[in-house]
Amino acid sequence: MSTTSALIVAAGRGTRMGPGVDKLFLEVAGAPVIAHAWRRMETCAAIDELVLVVRPGWESSFQRIAVEQGFRKPFRLTVGGAERQDSVANGLRALSPDCEWVAIHDGARPCTAASAIERCLEAARRVGAAVAAQRATDTIKESDGQKQIARHLDRTRLWSVQTPQCFRVEVIRRALEAVVKAGRQVTDDTAACELIGQAVELVECPEPNPKVTTPADLPWVELLLTRLP
Amino acid sequence: MSTTSALIVAAGRGTRMGPGVDKLFLEVAGAPVIAHAWRRMETCAAIDELVLVVRPGWESSFQRIAVEQGFRKPFRLTVGGAERQDSVANGLRALSPDCEWVAIHDGARPCTAASAIERCLEAARRVGAAVAAQRATDTIKESDGQKQIARHLDRTRLWSVQTPQCFRVEVIRRALEAVVKAGRQVTDDTAACELIGQAVELVECPEPNPKVTTPADLPWVELLLTRLP
Numbered sequence: 499m500s501t502t503s504a505l506i507v508a509a510g511r512g513t514r515m516g517p518g519v520d521k522l523f524l525e526v527a528g529a530p531v532i533a534h535a536w537r538r539m540e541t542c543a544a545i546d547e548l549v550l551v552v553r554p555g556w557e558s559s560f561q562r563i564a565v566e567q568g569f570r571k572p573f574r575l576t577v578g579g580a581e582r583q584d585s586v587a588n589g590l591r592a593l594s595p596d597c598e599w600v601a602i603h604d605g606a607r608p609c610t611a612a613s614a615i616e617r618c619l620e621a622a623r624r625v626g627a628a629v630a631a632q633r634a635t636d637t638i639k640e641s642d643g644q645k646q647i648a649r650h651l652d653r654t655r656l657w658s659v660q661t662p663q664c665f666r667v668e669v670i671r672r673a674l675e676a677v678v679k680a681g682r683q684v685t686d687d688t689a690a691c692e693l694i695g696q697a698v699e700l701v702e703c704p705e706p707n708p709k710v711t712t713p714a715d716l717p718w719v720e721l722l723l724t725r726l727p
Numbered sequence: 728m729s730t731t732s733a734l735i736v737a738a739g740r741g742t743r744m745g746p747g748v749d750k751l752f753l754e755v756a757g758a759p760v761i762a763h764a765w766r767r768m769e770t771c772a773a774i775d776e777l778v779l780v781v782r783p784g785w786e787s788s789f790q791r792i793a794v795e796q797g798f799r800k801p802f803r804l805t806v807g808g809a810e811r812q813d814s815v816a817n818g819l820r821a822l823s824p825d826c827e828w829v830a831i832h833d834g835a836r837p838c839t840a841a842s843a844i845e846r847c848l849e850a851a852r853r854v855g856a857a858v859a860a861q862r863a864t865d866t867i868k869e870s871d872g873q874k875q876i877a878r879h880l881d882r883t884r885l886w887s888v889q890t891p892q893c894f895r896v897e898v899i900r901r902a903l904e905a906v907v908k909a910g911r912q913v914t915d916d917t918a919a920c921e922l923i924g925q926a927v928e929l930v931e932c933p934e935p936n937p938k939v940t941t942p943a944d945l946p947w948v949e950l951l952l953t954r955l956p
Binding site: 632635651659698706711712 | 933
């Protein structure tokens with residue numbers, strides 16, 4: 499049987515929280531944000547192992563979390579690169595040799611439902627690439643780059659995509675290589691698929707799946723975490 | 728001095744809540760959703776009077792709310808039309824003759840900060856039209872109309888727009904007339920401005936300003952309301 503891995507990106511600096519604050523280590527519902535994100539993958543039956551991409555020098559903090567939280571699934575730590583895509587590429591290199599499927603997840607998303615992870619993986623097994631998504635509920639406008647509306651978008655076609663983003667490992671490796679060859683930068687992994695003509699399925703996941711980006715997000719995250727199974 | 732009015736759109740059926748459920752009358756933090764939205768305008772010093780656009784036959788429910796909540800600002804009720812744009816047009820007809828500025832607000836947004844209302848009005852006084860907006864934090868994709876990603880949008884230019892949407896009254900009247908003449912439909916009032924070449928300013932309002940669309944939104948709204956001044 500092939501291996502399915504979670505690749506947690508936990509190497510960002512999260513500058514929106516202010517200097518010196520690492521949002522991943524903020525305490526919420528009794529544990530750091532990253533510990534909750536890790537637990538989502540730890541308790542999801544579809545995940546066999548984890549790779550965490552971390553900032554250089556922070557390895558011991560992650561080892562400590564694993565001990566404190568009593569995590570039992572095999573995990574490996576690897577260090578991140580300059581950009582998110584470099585961090586993901588490093589993480590892909592650290593997967594088990596027999597890993598065929600990967601769920602790439604933001605370390606700052608602590609509330610993701612197990613069903614979202616499972617359903618994204620199922621879609622990736624069918625299509626090659628899939629992403630947890632929600633229909634846009636707010637109206638979205640494109641600005642002129644300043645503070646003026648330049649274009650009104652058709653909401654019925656807009657989706658907010660989150661993580662996990664799930665792939666056949668061979669697909670995301672090839673896609674990220676194409677990004678490097680093209681000298682491009684992508685801020686999410688599905689965008690890399692465009693360069694190799696790989697279809698990406700939007701998997702509608704209605705459960706709230708917020709990303710911690712500012713301190714204002716914490717009360718809502720706390721509320722969600724206390725309600726999770 | 729010219730009059731500034733709030734126009735609260737409270738005529739929708741909110742079908743996403745399920746049949747027979749009017750989301751505006753769901754209780755949250757001790758009062759119906761619509762009572763909270765109304766209170767935001769009642770307590771905002773920049774607003775002189777209110778017009779509420781309601782479903783035919785529901786006038787007495789709104790009168791009761793005003794009494795129960797002890798609202799003192801002048802208000803008028805008028806009935807909604809077939810589409811949101813018709814409801815807004817009806818609301819505009821019900822404004823005081825000397826009303827020069829209007830803040831159009833969703834009755835399903837109960838948490839809007841007074842500063843958001845005031846700052847949108849200020850921008851409208853400068854530009855003619857302005858809308859409360861937040862930078863998109865999630866990555867947004869355009870689908871092919873089904874469940875596949877068709878286009879990756881540049882997040883740095885994307886804004887999620889909410890309400891209030893504020894206008895010089897003459898501007899939004901003219902814009903909605905242009906929509907009718909063109910036989911078009913618009914789902915938000917800033918989109919109407921495009922037809923008359925009216926610029927719309929995006930006013931960054933970082934405070935959470937959710938719209939109640941499903942029962943899952945209520946716990947978060949409750950939390951926010953208990954923290955509002």
